[in-house]
Amino acid sequence: MAALTREETQALIEEVLEVYPEKAKKDRAKHLMVNDKELESSKKCITSNRKSLPGVMTMRGCAYAGSKGVVWGPIKDMISISHGPIGCGQYARGGRRNYYVGTTGVDTFCEMNFTSDFQEKDIVFGGDKKLAKLIGEIEMLFPLNKGISIQSECPIGLIGDDIEAVAKKTAAEIGKPVVPVRCEGFRGVSQSLGHHIANDSVRDWILSNRDNQPFEKTPYDVAILGDYNIGGDAWSSRILLEEMGLRVVAQWSGDGTLAEMENTPNVKLNLLHCYRSMNYISRHMEEKYGIPWLEYNFFGPTKIAESLRAIAAHFDEHIKEGAERVIEKYTAPMNEIIAKFKPRLQGKKVMLYVGGLRPRHVIGAYEDLGMEVIGTGYEFAHNDDYDRTIKDMGDATLIFDDATGHELDEFVKVMKPDLIGSGIKEKYVFHKMGFPFRQMHSWDYSGPYHGYDGFAVFAKDMDLTLNNPCWKMIKAPWDKQEAEAEKKAA
């Protein structure tokens, strides 16, 4: 049962749109929909991947964030230079908690901020010389780096620096890959184009580096794509694949290395967790190397079992048995977790507003705990994401694209979810309103949430947040003022 009926949800959308001027209203109306499971395609009901409306508060990032923060940043033995002014990199550094093994500053570099720190004179005279010098310095100070990527910030594209030429020259000098990435923040409407640009640069500069080099293959080689190892997610996924008999050759890109990425064309199957950020490279590998790809979902035991079987279906009996063995092994402990937490969470309603894969992927995990997702939305999805979401969401639930601050506030006020899952920018507003809230980008400094081990953490976290007695004691500051003003007036 959805929280509201179809008509009520539609009425809520109309009401929320009321405050906008005519033109904005028309535009935003296209980004909000009431779900109908029967739909084959989302195109007629929701518009996505469009420029955000000027004047509203949106939660999107920029193309640079998509490339540096998501795809390139977590490759641990490469150094990503934030090329341009210092701020973009400083505020994007390590924010996603991509865990990795290694000694930071010696052989791994994810948490460090490398930047060309543009000043006025670099804008006026160009920054190519500075970039070349910077790459030389990096090579001297951090000789164990395996390669360098140049992540362009906005000014680079504006002043027309030739980073490709610098990359070619310095790559020859240091004898390592130097990858120029044209991911200036102004490209595209959100971080999504940054993912695409980053994928394309991996394709052009990295992927075929080891073609025709010897590699000891096995029939069970797979690669994990689009798992950024947030709070250790990729690790709790990888062990399941290994347990069922597969060999994980590469992790893209959480805790991943350059060598792993270069070896990926040798695998039998690409396993794609975040479809949005890595489907491009998967499609390319399918065409060039004939490697099929498969979307999977490791949130919650139901979806994990489904995914393990779908993965095993690409292999022989040995792996199929392996999958059944893994599922069997974890059934009892998972049932124990569900028995413990389900009574405390049953029937609770959740609203989500995240990015990438989570607005649809985590639904199964909540359902395993007897909870229901009544509204979900993406910051930067495309229509293919919504096509996939329609099937996972209940009928008459609310789906929103690139929601504004106003819309989220109003949806929450009316739908009164028991739990909200979104990012750091939304967190404190909803805290003040007295709603239990989890950050679903960084797992609120917890995790992992992927895999069976992750589900145990997930269930506990949701319980801790939702059943915390503090929420009832909070009254929003603006509500307080109103109450006092009324008192005075009386």
Add this chain to the structure above:
Amino acid sequence: MANIMIRKSDKGYVFYLPKRDIEDSITSMEFDTPEKWGGEIKLGNGGVYFIEPQAAPARLPYSVRARRVDGVE
């Protein structure tokens, strides 16, 4: 003219336009024999594209130039 990629799913051909990130099912293809393949293709969203008829590709997915004839993006 745009570069598109055609792949096969369990439900038939799938159209993908990398530049615009548009993926859709192909509901019909004018020619679909080993010797002659392509022609007018109709998409699930109502769009129509034209691929110069050619010998069928040895392997899918396959990237090919196509012309938009009609319909929504």
